[in-house]
Amino acid sequence: MYNFLIIESDERVLDLLTQGLGNEFDANIITEFDFDSVEQILNTESVDLVIVRNSFELNMRDIQAAKLLMNLVYDLEKGPPIIVLGEFEFVGQHFDSLPDRFRIEELYRTVIKVLEITPEQIQHFKLPDYVSLAIENFFLIDHAPCDFYIKIVSVDGERFLKRINSQESIDREVIEKYQNNRVRSFYVKKEDHPNLLNHLLQQSLEKIVKVGQSSKSIHEINSETYGISQNLIDAIGVTEHTIRLANASIASMVKSVRGSRNLKSMLEELLSNPSSYAYKRNYLISALCCELAPLMEWGSGDQLDLQIEKMTFFSFFHDIFIKEEQHLKIFSNQQVKELDLQTSELVLNHANKAASLIQSFPRTPGGVDLLIKQHHGTTSGVGFAQNFTTNISPMAIAFIVVEKYAYHILEMKSDDLLSSDKKMEIFNKLYAEFSLPSYRKIVESLEKISIS
Numbered sequence: 001m002y003n004f005l006i007i008e009s010d011e012r013v014l015d016l017l018t019q020g021l022g023n024e025f026d027a028n029i030i031t032e033f034d035f036d037s038v039e040q041i042l043n044t045e046s047v048d049l050v051i052v053r054n055s056f057e058l059n060m061r062d063i064q065a066a067k068l069l070m071n072l073v074y075d076l077e078k079g080p081p082i083i084v085l086g087e088f089e090f091v092g093q094h095f096d097s098l099p100d101r102f103r104i105e106e107l108y109r110t111v112i113k114v115l116e117i118t119p120e121q122i123q124h125f126k127l128p129d130y131v132s133l134a135i136e137n138f139f140l141i142d143h144a145p146c147d148f149y150i151k152i153v154s155v156d157g158e159r160f161l162k163r164i165n166s167q168e169s170i171d172r173e174v175i176e177k178y179q180n181n182r183v184r185s186f187y188v189k190k191e192d193h194p195n196l197l198n199h200l201l202q203q204s205l206e207k208i209v210k211v212g213q214s215s216k217s218i219h220e221i222n223s224e225t226y227g228i229s230q231n232l233i234d235a236i237g238v239t240e241h242t243i244r245l246a247n248a249s250i251a252s253m254v255k256s257v258r259g260s261r262n263l264k265s266m267l268e269e270l271l272s273n274p275s276s277y278a279y280k281r282n283y284l285i286s287a288l289c290c291e292l293a294p295l296m297e298w299g300s301g302d303q304l305d306l307q308i309e310k311m312t313f314f315s316f317f318h319d320i321f322i323k324e325e326q327h328l329k330i331f332s333n334q335q336v337k338e339l340d341l342q343t344s345e346l347v348l349n350h351a352n353k354a355a356s357l358i359q360s361f362p363r364t365p366g367g368v369d370l371l372i373k374q375h376h377g378t379t380s381g382v383g384f385a386q387n388f389t390t391n392i393s394p395m396a397i398a399f400i401v402v403e404k405y406a407y408h409i410l411e412m413k414s415d416d417l418l419s420s421d422k423k424m425e426i427f428n429k430l431y432a433e434f435s436l437p438s439y440r441k442i443v444e445s446l447e448k449i450s451i452s
Contacts, residue, residue, distance in 0.1 A: 002027040002115070005041060005080075007052040007065050009033045017051065020104050025111065026125040033058060035068050042072060047080045049115060051107075054086030054100075066090070081114045083107070120239045124194065130160050131193045132185040134231045137200060138175050139224050144168045145199035146192035150183055160187055197232070197241045204228055205248050219283070222256065223275030225249045226282070230320055238360040246316065246361075254312045257287045267409070277325040277410070284406040285399070286312040288446070292402065295445045298395075307395075310365035314399060317358055317368075318375045321350045329407065331376075333384050352381030371396050375403070390438050401434055401442040 004027045008014050018029045030047070032038050033056070041047065050073075054066045066084045070093045073079035082095040085102065096110055112122070130149060138148075148164035163178070164170060164186075178186075188196050204225050229246045266287060270280055289311040298307040322328055327347055330336060336344045355373040358364055374396035377385025388400070408426040416422045430443045 002048045005030045005050045009056040054088040130187040141203045149187040201241045223279035226279045282315045285315040291449045
């Protein structure tokens with residue numbers, strides 16, 4: 001927690017600054033206007049920032065507050081940064097300043113600049129005292145890095161009860177017991193939240209790296225890390241933690257897809273695995289794109305590898321905000337009308353929302369945000385195309401067809417993989433739905449790929 005010292009005599013201004021800065025930066029605010037007390041505070045307490053009025057009147061005397069502060073700080077071995085409110089000049093001491101009449105947002109921006117506060121820190125400031133994380137995020141960790149709580153709601157209000165102690169060993173079975181008792185989230189204290197995120201990241205990355213030594217299948221581990229990435233991105237947005245975990249998950253998926261012996265064995269393992277529908281679909285789309293890529297005019301060698309990685313990145317993020325299986329099976333605006341208002345807003349806008357998210361990610365494949373925006377056939381990223389057109393990217397066209405093919409495959413039972421009648425039934429549906437030549441070309445190419 002930051003300690004801010006505000007030197008100001010106007011009580012109304014003090015109240016506004018104390019409340020505003022305290023809420024915005026989760027800061028402890030010390031207020032003072034007597035300079036004997038100011039000197040004592042600076043010498044005995046840890047002060048991260050001083051905000052001082054250039055001058056004010058006190059007991060019929062004009063107090064040159066900023067000048068007095070500069071002289072005090074000059075004698076300190078290492079003084080805190082200073083923001084002066086009002087016009088002021090002083091040689092030999094660095095400070096930032098704002099005009100006499102300033103907006104509170106200007107002060108916030110100056111504080112962020114002076115203290116070099118990151119977006120992640122700002123987000124952390126705004127967290128409640130107890131922060132929730134979906135219980136599925138805890139499946140990959142083997143011990144609690146901090147105390148875990150559950151929330152109890154009664155007529156007397158909310159209470160948080162400790163259920164798992166810091167450093168206590170846990171496994172999937174422990175987490176599933178809570179899940180079976182309808183516990184949807186664990187809570188941690190706000191100050192423990194960064195430590196928990198670091199621990200989740202480290203444990204997840206270790207599981208991805210050591211997947212070959214694990215008794216679990218690669219699909220179980222990749223599915224769990226995809227679910228954690230999805231939950232964390234939805235909960236806390238783009239941060240150092242979510243970037244690293246997403247990139248590691250995508251790299252693992254690319255390696256797995258490229259290392260598959262053949263589509264048939266991969267499909268049998270995928271369909272029989274208890275991993276999430278969202279993961280199965282994204283993995284299958286990536287695998288189909290990997291098989292499709294050499295049949296398209298997407299380059300060769302290193303260029304083709306980059307395109308496959310791009311399609312895997314595309315697949316990983318295109319529906320990152322949609323978690324429910326039934327919502328992932330929606331392909332038309334008519335289906336959306338059957339949803340409640342909040343869910344329909346999410347489904348209609350998920351492509352645009354995901355495209356905006358990707359723009360915050362560093363070093364993303366070129367143009368992938370545009371592909372995500374177009375993956376339901378619209379150029380705006382909102383809703384579903386009533387009729388497919390050719391005014392979107394050729395790669396987006398390929399993705400639209402592949403996604404629908406993946407949907408039909410996942411509706412099959414494992415025993416149906418060898419059925420030529422089932423395969424013919426799927427392709428008849430695809431040919432009926434995709435009549436334009438550029439779409440039909442993708443269907444024809446998929447038909448050449450053997451899954452039996």
